[in-house]
Amino acid sequence: MTFPDNFLWGGAIAANQYEGAWLEDGKQPNVTDVLVGIMSREPGIKWNNATGKYEMCLDESKVYLSHEAVDGYHRYKEDFKLMKGMGFNSFRTSIAWGRIFPYGDEDVPNEKGLAFYEEMFSYMKELGMEPVITLSHYETPLHLLTEYGGWSNPKLITFWENYVKAVFNRFKGIVKIYLTFNEVNALFRMPFVAGGVLTIDNPKDVSDPVGSTTLQDQWDAYHNFLVANAKTVQLAHEIDPECKVGCMLTCSGVATYPYDCNPVNVLGAMEVQRQNIFYFGDPFCLGIVPTYLKKRWKKDGVTVTFTDEELALIKEHTVDFFSFSYYRSTAYDETDEVFADTGGMIGKDNPFLKDAAPKPWGWPVDPDGLRYTLNVLYDRYHLPLLIVENGIGLDENLNEAGTIEDDFRIHYIEEHIKNVGLAIEDGVDCRGYLYWGPIDVVSAGTGEMKKRYGFVYVDRFNDGHGTLERAKKKSYDRYKEIIEANGNI
Ligand code: BGP
Numbered sequence: 468m469t470f471p472d473n474f475l476w477g478g479a480i481a482a483n484q485y486e487g488a489w490l491e492d493g494k495q496p497n498v499t500d501v502l503v504g505i506m507s508r509e510p511g512i513k514w515n516n517a518t519g520k521y522e523m524c525l526d527e528s529k530v531y532l533s534h535e536a537v538d539g540y541h542r543y544k545e546d547f548k549l550m551k552g553m554g555f556n557s558f559r560t561s562i563a564w565g566r567i568f569p570y571g572d573e574d575v576p577n578e579k580g581l582a583f584y585e586e587m588f589s590y591m592k593e594l595g596m597e598p599v600i601t602l603s604h605y606e607t608p609l610h611l612l613t614e615y616g617g618w619s620n621p622k623l624i625t626f627w628e629n630y631v632k633a634v635f636n637r638f639k640g641i642v643k644i645y646l647t648f649n650e651v652n653a654l655f656r657m658p659f660v661a662g663g664v665l666t667i668d669n670p671k672d673v674s675d676p677v678g679s680t681t682l683q684d685q686w687d688a689y690h691n692f693l694v695a696n697a698k699t700v701q702l703a704h705e706i707d708p709e710c711k712v713g714c715m716l717t718c719s720g721v722a723t724y725p726y727d728c729n730p731v732n733v734l735g736a737m738e739v740q741r742q743n744i745f746y747f748g749d750p751f752c753l754g755i756v757p758t759y760l761k762k763r764w765k766k767d768g769v770t771v772t773f774t775d776e777e778l779a780l781i782k783e784h785t786v787d788f789f790s791f792s793y794y795r796s797t798a799y800d801e802t803d804e805v806f807a808d809t810g811g812m813i814g815k816d817n818p819f820l821k822d823a824a825p826k827p828w829g830w831p832v833d834p835d836g837l838r839y840t841l842n843v844l845y846d847r848y849h850l851p852l853l854i855v856e857n858g859i860g861l862d863e864n865l866n867e868a869g870t871i872e873d874d875f876r877i878h879y880i881e882e883h884i885k886n887v888g889l890a891i892e893d894g895v896d897c898r899g900y901l902y903w904g905p906i907d908v909v910s911a912g913t914g915e916m917k918k919r920y921g922f923v924y925v926d927r928f929n930d931g932h933g934t935l936e937r938a939k940k941k942s943y944d945r946y947k948e949i950i951e952a953n954g955n956i
Contacts, residue, residue, distance in 0.1 A: 468953065468955060469888040469891050469892055469954065469955065470887075470888060470891060470953045470954040470955065471891075471898075472953070473898075474898065474899060474900070474953065474954065475556060475557040475597065475599070475853070475898055475899025475900070475901065476554065476555060476556055476557065476899070476900060476901075476949075476950045476953075476954075477550070477555040477556060477557035477558045477559065477596065477597075477599070477899070477900075477901045477902070477905075478550060478555060478558060478559070478901055478902045478903070478904070478905025478906075478922075479558075479559035479560070479599070479855050479856055479901040479902065479903050479904070479905075480539075480559070480560050480903075480904060480905070480906065480908050481560065481561045481601065481604035481605070481606075481649065481908075481911070482560060482561045482562060482563035482566075482604060482606060483497055483499040483500070483533055483536075483561070483563060483604065483605060483606055484533060484536060484908040484909045484910075484911055485536050485537055485539040485560065485906075485908045485909075486536055486538075486539045486540040486543075486563065487533070487534060487535040487536035487537065487538045487539065487540055487541075488535075488538070488540035488541070489533065489534040489535075491540065492566070492577075492579040492580065492583065493566070493569050493577045493579050493580065494563060494565050494566045494569055494577075494580065495565050495569035495570055495608060495609070495610060496523055496565065496608070496609040496610075497563060497564065497565050497605075497606040497607065497608060497609060498510075498605060498606070498607050498608075498609055498612060498659060498660050498663055499533060499605050499606060499660060499911075500531070500533065500534065500609065501523055501525065501531075501609060502531075502659075502660060502914070503526075503529050503530070503531055503532075503913075503914040504910065504911065504912050504913040504914030504915070505605060505657055505660045505661075505809065505911050505912060505914075506657070506808055506809065506912045506913065507677075507914070508675055508677045508678050509526075509675065509677070510659055510676065510677055511523060511524055511525040511526055511529075511531075512524055512609075512613065512665075512676065514670050520613055520614070520667075521612075521613040521665065521667065521670060521676065522613065523609060530929070530930060530931045531914070532909045532914055532915070532916055532927075532929070532931060533909045533914065535931070536908060536909050537906065537907065537908055537909070537925045537927060537935060538935050539908075540583075542935070543587055543590070544590060545937065546906055546923070546937070547590060547591060547594055547596065548594070549906070549923050549937065549939070549943075550594075550596065550905060550906075551594045551595065551596060552943075552947070553905070553922065553943060553946050553947040553950060554947055554950035554951055555596050555905075555950070556595060556596060556597060557596055557597040557598075557599055557644075557899060557901065558591055558596040558597070558598060558599065558901075559598075559599035559600070559601065559646075559855055559901045560587075560598075560600065560601070561600065561601035561602070561603065561604035561606060561649065562584055562600060562601070562602060562603075562606075562634060563580075563606050564602075564603055564606045564607065564608055564630055565606065565608045565609075566579075566580030566583060566584070567580040567581060567584075567630060567633060567634065568608065568626070568629065568630050568633075569608065569610075570608055570610040570611075571607070571608035571610055571611040571626050571630075572610070572611065572614070572615075572622075572626050574629070576629075576630075576633040581633065581637050584637075584638070585637060585638065585641070588600070588638060588641045588642055589641060592641060597643070597644065598641065598642045598643075598644070599644045599646065599853075599855065599899075599901065600638075600642050600644065600645050600646070601645075601646040601647075601648075601649050601715060602630075602631060602634065602645060602646065602647055602648070602699070603647075603648050603649065604649035605649060605650075605660045605661060605911070607623075607663030611623060611626060611663065612659075612663060612664070612665035612667075613665065613667070616664065616665055616666065616667045616668075616684065617662070617663040617664045617665050617688065618662055618663045618664050618687075618688035618691050618692060619664050619666075619683075619684035619685070619687035619688045619691070620687075620691075621687075621691055621694075623663070623691055623695070624691055624694055624695045624698065627695050627698075627699075628695075628698055628702065631699050631702055631703070632702060632706070635702060635703055635706040635707055635710065636706055639706060639707045639710075640707070640709075642710075643707075643709055643710055643711060644710075644711050644713070645699075645703060645710065645711070645712045645713070646712075646713050646714070646715040646790050646855065647695075647696050647699050647700075647712065647713070647714055647715065647786075648692060648696070648714075648715065649661075649715050650715060650716060650717040650792060651692055651696075651714070651715070651716065651747060652716045652717055652743060652744060652746070652747040652748075653717055653807070654685060654688060654689060654692070655685055656807045657677075658677065658680040658684075658685050658688070659676070659677040659680065662680075662685060662688045663688070664680050664684050664685060664688045665680065666679060666680045666681050666684050682767045682768065682769050683769045683770070686764065686767065686769045686771050687771075689746075689771070690771055690773065692747075693750050693751075693756070693773075693777075693781055694777050694780065694781070696714065696750075696751055696786070697780045697781045697783070697784040697785075698780065698784070699712060700712045700784040700785065700786055700787070701780070701783075701784040704784075711787040711788060712786055712787055713786050713787060713788040713789060713790040713853060714747070714748070714751040714752070714786045714789060714790065715790045715791065715792075715855060716744060716747055716748060716789075716790075716791050716792075717744075717791070717792050717809075717811060718744055718791035718792060718793050718811075718840050718844065719792065719793050719794050719795055719796065719797075719810060719811020719812060719836075719840075720739060720740065720743040720744055720797075720807070720811050720812040721740055721744055721793075721839070721840040721843050721844065722793070722795075722796030722797070722811075722833065722836035722837075722839050722840050723736050723739040723740060723743075723796070723797050723798070723799050723805070723812050723814065724736060724796060724797075724798045724799065724817065725798070725799055726798040726799055726800035726814075726815050727800075729801070731801050732799055732800055732801055735799045735800075735801050736799040739799055739805055739812060739814075740843075741757070741759055742763065743807070743812065745757065745847070746759075746760055746763075748789070748844075748847070748848065750781050751785065751786050751789075752785055752786060752789055752847075752848040752850055753785065753848065754781055754782035754783065754784075754785045755781075755782070756773060756778065756781065786850070787850070787851075788850050788851040788852065788853055788898065789844060789848055789850045789851070789852050789853070790852070790853040790854070790855040791840070791844070791852070791853075791854065791855065791856075792811075792854075792855065792856030792857065792903065793811075793836070793837050793840050793854065793856070793857050794809075794810040794811055794830060794856070794857065794858070794859075794903075795810050795811055795830045795831050795832065795833055795836065796811075796817065796820075796831065796833040796836035796839075797811065797812045797813055797814040797815070797817070797831075798814050798815045798816070798817045799814050799815070800814065800815040803815045808912055809910075809911050809912035810828075810830050810912075816831070817831065817833070820832065820833050822878075824859055824860065824861060824875070825861065825862070825875075827862075828860055828918060830859070830860075832859070832879060832882070834879075834882035834883045834885065834886045835886060837854075837857065837883050837886045837887065837890070838886040838887070838889050838890045838893070841854075841887070841890035841893075841895045841897055842890055842893055842895055845890075845894075845895040845896060845897075850896075851896045851897075851898045852895060852896060852897045852898065853897075853898050853899045853901070854887065854897065854899065854900045854901060855899075855901045855903075856901070856903035857880075857883055857900070857902060857903060858876075858879075858880075858902050858903035858904050858920045859875065859876050859879040859920065860904075860910065860918040860919060860920050861873065861875060861876060861918075861919055861920075862917050862918065862919070863919050863924065863940070865924065865926075865938060869938055870924075870938060870939065870940060870941060871924055871938075871940040871941065872940075872941050873940045873941055873942045874941070876922075876940075876942045877941065877942050877945045880902065880942070880945070880946060880949070881945075881949070881956060884900060884949060884954055884956065885956065887900055887954070888954055888955075900954075902920075902922075902946070903920055904919075904920025904921055905920075905921060905922050905923065905946075906921045906922070906923040906925060906937070907919040907920065907921035907923065907924055907925040907927075908920070908921075908925075915929050916928055916929055916933075917929050921940065922939070922940055922942045922943040922946050923937050923938070923939055923940065923943060924937065924938045924939075924940055925937055926938070
């Protein structure tokens with residue numbers, strides 16, 4: 468049997484894409500709440516001359532679907548029962564930081580927020596699903612950006628410590644697996660939302676606050692994230708020695724293949740891996756700040772200095788495991804620029820890949836890329852690996868029978884899971900497969916409902932209407948069979 472007996476089978480969602488209830492029970496806005504989708508460069512904030520600060524100012528012509536999302540805040544019990552129906556033994560979601568510390572800088576946590584998650588996580592346990600909890604899935608409280616400039620300010624480390632201490636103390640004995648920052652290596656491509664950074668020094672001249680975040684601010688945020696990550700590991704182990712803490716990176720970019728055997732492309736592909744994955748992975752897992760960054764800092768014209776104390780902290784408190792998302796691969800050719808979106812890197816089209824999701828998203832399908840990614844990460848870090856996002860977004864509508872024949876999704880998961888099995892046979896210590904979006908949620912990138920990943924359909928549409936009723940798709944039964952067979956398909 469390829470997959471170990473205690474392999475984690477399940478799914479993953481995030482508070483800001485699932486819960487809705489964006490201002491309920493004391494919660495204040497997160498960064499994601501002022502964006503229609505996280506790829507958008509126009510957050511709903513504006514400069515107020517009277518106060519000399521940015522403040523929230525939503526665009527009334529737009530629909531912010533995440534504000535109600537799929538109403539998971541009120542319906543999670545019904546949904547978790549559906550997840551258990553597929554045989555899940557684990558489930559990943561995030562804590563919306565702003566439910567616990569609404570503004571981020573309070574001393575005392577919001578009891579209603581803690582009570583909500585305590586009930587939610589206890590319910591998962593009751594159903595026999597191990598909670599896998601992301602401490603922040605693009606959910607920095609907006610106030611911390613408008614007031615302090617966000618993660619470029621070292622004060623954020625203290626606010627974060629208060630938050631994670633409250634969480635670790637309250638959920639001790641309930642939650643054993645935590646992920647620190649979702650896809651934190653997207654910091655430089657989405658500084659506002661993934662980095663939680665806002666340049667507030669000279670904002671009056673700035674028409675696009677997301678795009679104009681300075682490189683120095685972004686690198687300061689990098690610095691602070693490294694310190695905060697190490698402190699999180701330290702605190703979790705001190706408060707609950709049973710607790711395991713992992714980093715969470717977007718790792719589609721690991722599978723950036725040289726387009727051909729031109730050494731320039733081989734070196735270029737290596738640089739893409741370093742500059743997009745390892746510069747976070749190396750400090751988190753190996754406890755080092757990599758030397759190759761010096762070149763980048765010079766190019767970016769920034770100064771980044773770690774104190775000896777910080778370096779010792781980063782060295783000592785490395786993560787217990789490595790978790791990541793993988794959606795697709797790309798190819799590097801020196802003549803083409805490499806871009807990124809929520810699915811990973813976009814370079815040159817790979818002529819060897821047969822399948823791609825239908826347009827408008829059209830993400831190429833490369834299951835071998837997942838095996839390659841698992842092997843690269845394991846060889847480099849020798850840590851247990853957890854796949855916490857892999858899935859396919861499709862535009863789907865219920866048929867007359869009230870279901871969806873999502874054969875494309877079935878094919879996608881079968882092929883990816885086969886490759887997880889092959890990687891385990893290669894010798895990789897992979898501990899789990901948590902499919903992204905087992906129930907339709909609001910898309911992170913575009914903020915749509917139309918881009919559906921679920922095994923369970925939710926009746927809600929891009930214009931905001933819908934009954935919010937749930938319905939099983941064909942893939943629901945197939946994933947259940949795969950789990951029953953412990954991946955041996
Ligand atoms: C990852 C995010 C998720 C998620 C996924 C799919 O980058 O961590 O939150 O949504 O991408 O992306 P999208 O929703 O844009 O299709």
